[in-house]
Amino acid sequence: MSARHLAEAVRSGARSARSVLDEHLDAISAREPEIHAFNVVLTEEATAAADEIDRRVAAGEDPGPLAGVPVAVKDNMCTRGIPTTCSSRILEGWIPPYDATVVERLAAAGAVMVGKTNLDEFAMGSSTENSAFGVTRNPLDTTKVPGGSSGGSAAAVAAGFVPLSLGSDTGGSIRQPAALCGVVGVKPTYGAVSRYGLVAFASSLDQIGPFARTVSDAALLLEVISGHDPLDSTSIPEAPADLTSVLDRGVEGMRIGIIEELSGDVLEGIAGDVRARLGEAAAALEAAGATVETTSVPSTVYGLSAYYVIAPAEASSNLARYDGVRFGLRVDAATSGEMHSATRTAGFGDEVKRRIMLGTYALSAGYYDAYYGKSQKVRTLIVDDFARAYGRYDLLLSPTSPTTAFSLGEKTADPMTMYLTDVCTIPSNLAGHPSMSVPFGVGDDGMPVGVQVLAPAMGEPAMFRAAAVLEAAAPPGAAA
């Protein structure tokens, strides 16, 4: 049942929030030990919250558009009184004294938070294998990764543990796991959703967004969490556009460009089955009345290189505060300086250390211009190329991930191989544009393929219209 229908049932009194919750808790009990989507399941808190929703409905109140809908929240968003770990030893046991803005908005909309989901440590990774608390498995094939870094949130939706979840996307961390798990995943326009309370990875790239099993549910959740927040200086002041009311408007007359560079003609490694599904998706949009053609957005091929300088640079600074003084882990030593090193060395995993060092190097005296400075210029090229493309097209299209879900352990030995899985998703982050992954059939291995719809800043309405068309036209997906 969709989140939209669950909320309607709870608001009308047709179903109790408690029964909805219990049903989902049962699903979690059945498969969570195998999947490990969650760092923590909040059975007690969720039960109390569901009972409160039921009390309010009984009292004639309207608990909101997500009344009684169970949601899962990626464990890098702060939750007051509930541990927030970022799947890192360095934050193990830390209990934030405040709620992230999105967490407050979920509660205000009547949603019931059932747990905090697993991720690659500090959202750094593409497979959720970098978690300090163990890997998350793909519910469609538990020998495969769910993608990452929001693998727990993607898996929780794909496994039917929750109809909705929140992830964060810095270079593809919502869209890529959505594709690999066969669900809808949205990275909104930078600034559309408040980052206050999202533990920062790379501040100029991070965005929170929804996972859902349907395009309509994703729109519903995005509407709930969007909107200006005075606690985030990078929050867009304008009111967000209405999404759910435009979903069925189709794509008739839209001009859509397939990004040549990200669709296999330029970059190696885009799998044949993925390319085939992309072609079918394009045909479906054309059939629905859009004009679709291949187009060049040349600098997108440099996105990965620029990203792996900019994101680590910002991260090296964002992650400095884990120093053993105010919260989290401390490993004691004779001096404060030695204590910082001992704490950070013990508390961070290898991928986090790698990126901190990479970013520190890129910003250090003598190398700034060669790496950080240059990457910022490449970012300009990408922004400009997108601007040119959106002068001709309403939307752009590409695969979300070069391949379907890969096997656990397949790419852990070679960081660069893992990074390459984000090649199609990174450009939107660098430009601050929205994009989303929509499931579109399966690959040769029977695992889901995602198609990425890209839009210019604030272009969510058109993006969701195209996503709805793709959803309706999609061949059968994989079953969990």
Added chain:
Amino acid sequence: MSGSAPEIVPGWETVIGLEVHAELATVTKMFSGAPNRFGGEPNTNIDPVSLGLPGTLPVLNGRAVELAIRVGLALNCTVQRSVFARKNYFYPDMPKDFQISQFDLPINGEGWLELADGRRIGIERAHLEEDTGKSTHVGGGGRIHEAGHSLVDYNRAGVPLIEIVGRPDLRGTEDARAYVSELRSILVAIGASDGKMEEGSMRVDCNVSVRPVGQVELGTRCEVKNINSLRSLGRAIEYESRRQVDLLTAGERIEQQTRHWNEDEGRTHKLRSKEEAFDYRYFPEPDLMPVEPSEEWIAEIRAALPLLPRERRHRLAEAAGVETSATSLTVDRGLDDLAMATIHLGADAGRVLVHLENNLADGVGLLTAESFAALIALETGGDLTATQAKTVLASLVAEGGDPAAIASAKGFEAMDSGELEAIVDRIIAEHPDDWAALIAGDDKERKKKSGFFVGEAMKATRGQADGRAVNELLARRSAG
């Protein structure tokens, strides 16, 4: 620059450039609503943002920007588009282990400050940044390099600072003190800071170099930190000048260093060399947007600026017909408005300044411009002697009232000119030898004898005679 500054070591010139940090007089911190308040129980003026908790974001205090622009305008700086940057280094009293500051794009560019003697000292920039917390060393005899531990209080963390970087245009301890005093007067006058060095709300770092008198090229400088008063500033400059001259005369070279002033020992010691300087890895703060003050906003702030000390000195100097340096004491005491008003009422400017500097050091009490002007009119009109005027002035300060009435109550009757002539003629008759000496004597002798006759006249009138009137009578009689 004038070459008249006293040499600390004969034959050597000391060149000084100061970096002054002043806490801005806002109600809240730079990036959050925690109070900006001095003192208080440790760790009470804090919130998640000023503690740098994971997930928190800075939002810029508009009032801090306004005060920074005021400072820029008062220092004749170019107010410009500015960008915040992160200055990265680990230190326990810095919650995020980076400081939000401004680097290549400060809010205030090039400007100048005018000393009381009219010399202009260059200002390189005046930028915004956040303050750190405070760590106190405990145990091990209070010495930082001995065992024990440190305690950190974050009350001060995030308090807005303006850092004013001066050019190396100062030439001695007096220059340095005069610069700091003038800067403090300006900051207080415009309401930007309380300027209290003793509470640490104004802190001075001092760049010192020496060169043989006549040499144009600057010597290698050392930066001295931890200067907490104007007295230590002078002592530190003297110590550092001698240390550097000693090294140079011994044939050694100066190493560019950061040095720490130890007030108890009266010496500086090395903190780190240029090679050991921190690699701060500055980069644009991605959580904050640029500040672009509009022309209108700048004009509005400029229009609301009060008169600056420099403008007050020039105004009074012009009104009084004296050099600006002759007005600085009156301006420093905040008595120039009274001086201006009194002069505008027609009072003799010279007498106004003399009374303000010599007879009103302890405040003006109930004295008004009107009563002050009336008093000076009585004095210059010959109705009161200088001594009597001083007595009446003291009474005006203490109780207010009408100067003529006070003079009369004290029995300071203005002497009838015929009466005074008779007394003077009688004294001349009683002292024929002295009178002959006055008439025959040279200038020096005449002066001496005039003094004698004035003294006798005072004796005869119990001080009620006007000295100037007696002198005039003597001149007339001797010429006749």
Added chain:
Amino acid sequence: MTERITRQDVAHVADLARLSLTDDELDAFTVQLADILDHAADLDALDLADVSPTAHPLPLVNVFRDDVIGPTSDRDEVLAAAPSVEDSQFKVPPVLGEGL
């Protein structure tokens, strides 16, 4: 292939980032970082002389808040999260050298 990053560079960077690496880790990270930086070498071919940098995707400026006191933290709650506390302050091992 030019040497993108040396073992000494990695050791220096680890020190700046307050991370201690074993010799084996140093070797491994040097190879991995060099590999990543090599990939970024594709940017070397671009002519970027006339391109201005983009630090941020949003075009906003002058985002201010009012100078009004907001809620402060409960000190006990904050201190309870700290690894070590004394006299209502955060307790740390002695600090060598100076900050600012």
